Amino acid sequence: MADAGLVAQQAVVAVAVMAACVYVVRRQFPQALRRGRMRLVLVLLRPHRAAWLQRLGRRLAPKVAAGPAAAACGQSGSCGGCSPG
Amino acid sequence: MSAATATAALRLALVGSPNCGKTALFNQLTGSRQKVANYAGVTVERKEGRFHAPSGREYALLDLPGAYSLDAASLDEAVTRDVCRGFYPGEPTPDVLVCVVDATNLRLHLRFALEVRELARQVGRPMVLAVNMMDAAQRRGIAVDLGVLEAELGVPVVPTVAVRHDGAAELVGALDRTVQHPQPPRAGLIDASPAGDALHAETRRLLALAVDMPRRTAKVDDTLDRLLLHPALGLLSLAVVMFLIFQAVYAWATPVMDLIDAGTVWLGEAVGGALPEGPLNSLLVDGIIAGLGGVIIFLPQIVILFAFILALEESGYLPRAAFLLDRLMAGAGLSGRSFIPLLSSFACAIPGIMATRSIQDPRDRLATIMVAPLMTCSARLPVYALLIGAFIPAQSVGIFNLQGLVLFALYAAGILSALVVAWIMKKWRRDKSEHALMLELPSYRLPHPRDLLIGLWERAWIFLRRVGGIILALTVLLWFLLSFPGAPEGATGPAIDYSFAGRIGHALTAVFAPIGFNWQICIALIPGMAAREVAVSSLATVYALQAADEAAATEALTPIITDTWSLATALSLLVWFIYAPQCISTLATIKRETGSWRQVAIATGYLFALAYLAAFVTYRVALALGAG
Numbered sequence: 001m002a003d004a005g006l007v008a009q010q011a012v013v014a015v016a017v018m019a020a021c022v023y024v025v026r027r028q029f030p031q032a033l034r035r036g037r038m039r040l041v042l043v044l045l046r047p048h049r050a051a052w053l054q055r056l057g058r059r060l061a062p063k064v065a066a067g068p069a070a071a072a073c074g075q076s077g078s079c080g081g082c083s084p085g
Numbered sequence: 086m087s088a089a090t091a092t093a094a095l096r097l098a099l100v101g102s103p104n105c106g107k108t109a110l111f112n113q114l115t116g117s118r119q120k121v122a123n124y125a126g127v128t129v130e131r132k133e134g135r136f137h138a139p140s141g142r143e144y145a146l147l148d149l150p151g152a153y154s155l156d157a158a159s160l161d162e163a164v165t166r167d168v169c170r171g172f173y174p175g176e177p178t179p180d181v182l183v184c185v186v187d188a189t190n191l192r193l194h195l196r197f198a199l200e201v202r203e204l205a206r207q208v209g210r211p212m213v214l215a216v217n218m219m220d221a222a223q224r225r226g227i228a229v230d231l232g233v234l235e236a237e238l239g240v241p242v243v244p245t246v247a248v249r250h251d252g253a254a255e256l257v258g259a260l261d262r263t264v265q266h267p268q269p270p271r272a273g274l275i276d277a278s279p280a281g282d283a284l285h286a287e288t289r290r291l292l293a294l295a296v297d298m299p300r301r302t303a304k305v306d307d308t309l310d311r312l313l314l315h316p317a318l319g320l321l322s323l324a325v326v327m328f329l330i331f332q333a334v335y336a337w338a339t340p341v342m343d344l345i346d347a348g349t350v351w352l353g354e355a356v357g358g359a360l361p362e363g364p365l366n367s368l369l370v371d372g373i374i375a376g377l378g379g380v381i382i383f384l385p386q387i388v389i390l391f392a393f394i395l396a397l398e399e400s401g402y403l404p405r406a407a408f409l410l411d412r413l414m415a416g417a418g419l420s421g422r423s424f425i426p427l428l429s430s431f432a433c434a435i436p437g438i439m440a441t442r443s444i445q446d447p448r449d450r451l452a453t454i455m456v457a458p459l460m461t462c463s464a465r466l467p468v469y470a471l472l473i474g475a476f477i478p479a480q481s482v483g484i485f486n487l488q489g490l491v492l493f494a495l496y497a498a499g500i501l502s503a504l505v506v507a508w509i510m511k512k513w514r515r516d517k518s519e520h521a522l523m524l525e526l527p528s529y530r531l532p533h534p535r536d537l538l539i540g541l542w543e544r545a546w547i548f549l550r551r552v553g554g555i556i557l558a559l560t561v562l563l564w565f566l567l568s569f570p571g572a573p574e575g576a577t578g579p580a581i582d583y584s585f586a587g588r589i590g591h592a593l594t595a596v597f598a599p600i601g602f603n604w605q606i607c608i609a610l611i612p613g614m615a616a617r618e619v620a621v622s623s624l625a626t627v628y629a630l631q632a633a634d635e636a637a638a639t640e641a642l643t644p645i646i647t648d649t650w651s652l653a654t655a656l657s658l659l660v661w662f663i664y665a666p667q668c669i670s671t672l673a674t675i676k677r678e679t680g681s682w683r684q685v686a687i688a689t690g691y692l693f694a695l696a697y698l699a700a701f702v703t704y705r706v707a708l709a710l711g712a713g
Contacts, residue, residue: 005361005363006363006364009361009363009364009365009366010363010364010365012365013364013365013368013565016368016561017561017562017565019558019561020557020558020559020561020562020565021558021562023554023555023558024555024558024559024562027554027555027558028555028669028670
């Protein structure tokens with residue numbers, strides 16, 4: 001019984017440490033994480049991969065952000081391409 | 086956060102120039118029902134709140150960053166322009182634009198209102214003009230004919246007094262009427278693409294028609310400015326104000342800090358007693374409670390510091406401080422424009438560095454970015470507070486508190502170092518020309534308690550979110566590194582010596598022993614790179630895990646370090662933290678803003694060299710004086 005309690009404690013600690021690890025990586029290294037995900041997704045989506053791997057790849061694919069033009073729009077004010085009027 | 090509101094509430098955008106009382110009006114309308122976040126991809130603050138009109142209609146109100154013009158010269162202005170036009174990613178076009186102008190400063194703010202009206206016409210959205218601070222205008226004898234303004238502008242014009250309980254009632258009524266019959270402004274007398282001259286001419290015409298102003302500035306402003314902008318007395322006043330702030334941080338926070346400390350110890354004992362021995366017990370007691378308790382204890386000091394900063398901001402004193410310091414800053418190679426970014430860096434270097442986007446001269450901007458990390462960010466405050474509380478006696482020096490004096494000296498050392506570094510950069514560069522400072526000096530006003538309380542709540546919430554987020558996560562990871570692997574069989578030393586972190590800490594002492602750091606400090610420096618205040622929680626966790634028994638593990642950190650560190654080590658660590666470049670987010674922001682790894686390398690290199698050199702000198706001098 002005591003052993004079961006200890007195993008349960010170890011399981012909770014393992015989950016907490018993993019969650020902390022994921023949180024720190026997502027917060028501190030979002031670009032590196034995104035790049036890593038993209039690499040993994042590209043490997044999973046290769047044509048000869050099994051269907052379930054391809055499905056997993058599509059699920060793991062990061063959401064498409066607004067394109068670079070949209071992201072930059074309004075931040076530099078230098079393009080002049082969409083000035084009022 | 087998604088910008089789209091969940092229900093069918095009508096979206097209002099509150100736009101206006103800085104110091105028009107826009108945020109006070111926002112607070113008046115929404116009270117505490119606010120969500121503060123950042124716009125996607127930038128660190129410009131996004132504030133949204135909701136309110137119900139007496140008609141029962143619900144409004145979602147967006148407080149846009151202050152802007153002098155829609156021809157954006159800063160990131161704030163670009164965000165405001167793009168949100169109003171519906172071009173900002175993830176932000177729908179507002180249903181109604183509410184433009185706020187200061188009735189005592191219409192000469193400046195009407196020009197912007199004309200730009201907003203033109204934009205509202207282009208995007209086909211109705212606009213309401215709120216002429217704010219009507220009470221202040223009345224006191225100064227300024228008469229604003231709102232009927233004439235309304236007829237000339239072709240949009241509803243209402244008076245508001247954001248600091249009065251029912252000061253926004255007319256605005257809410259006008260909004261209800263506007264949304265029932267939405268009508269974009271008709272084409273104005275000025276050209277569709279308003280050039281600067283046309284706008285100025287139209288502003289002058291409107292002022293002549295609708296505004297009667299006996300004198301340009303308020304008498305009380307002139308009287309106060311004669312003292313506060315005086316080249317000598319003004320600087321003296323600024324020094325006194327800053328000095329009093331740091332005294333108050335120590336004098337007022339102690340009782341609440343003692344309460345939090347006692348609460349942490351009680352919680353640690355309660356949780357430790359309730360759970361059976363094992364890794365989860367250790368994680369909760371030695372890791373999370375000891376670690377987070379060691380950081381939360383400094384919340385009262387952070388709140389007091391920000392109370393003063395917010396009060397100074399609300400009172401209209403801060404731009405005057407920028408004006409006062411312009412000559413000094415120009416001498417050091419910066420400009421008065423650097424003042425606000427550097428002041429923001431006292432909260433955190435990241436918004437400070439982002440705020441340098443308002444500095445148009447790239448040379449001044451780079452200099453400001455490079456010295457911004459030297460400003461004492463609020464994350465350093467827990468470290469300073471811990472070390473000062475542990476090693477500097479709480480005694481009086483004349484009428485002053487010695488601990489407050491030391492804290493003031495640390496802040497002053499950061500500022501002085503920034504000026505010296507900027508001066509050296511100025512000496513190295515080829516272009517030595519100076520650039521004139523242009524700044525709006527708003528009227529003095531008494532800060533409204535409601536706005537101060539809301540601002541303080543926001544700052545405290547940001548701090549608590551960090552505690553519950555990145556600091557909690559790093560504390561858990563550090564506990565893991567300090568607890569595993571366990572000591573091998575037959576080991577004679579403490580188990581922590583055999584852990585991952587213990588080994589790293591011992592290895593790092595080869596580098597840091599010359600400046601007096603022990604292996605526990607070396608360990609704390611590593612997670613401190615993600616957030617500086619984590620150094621405190623890390624020390625608390627290290628010492629809790631190292632403790633021989635449970636009673637010692639729940640003991641507060643302060644008496645432990647007082648017993649085990651020398652004064653020379655404490656002083657060396659204090660000085661290290663004035664300069665230490667150990668903040669990954671700051672370095673990432675420098676990379677993003679300068680687009681150059683070289684600048685990141687220069688910033689990291691010079692900050693590390695300064696930190697090591699200053700800590701080395703401090704440690705050696707303290708040892709020579711017998712503080713070992």
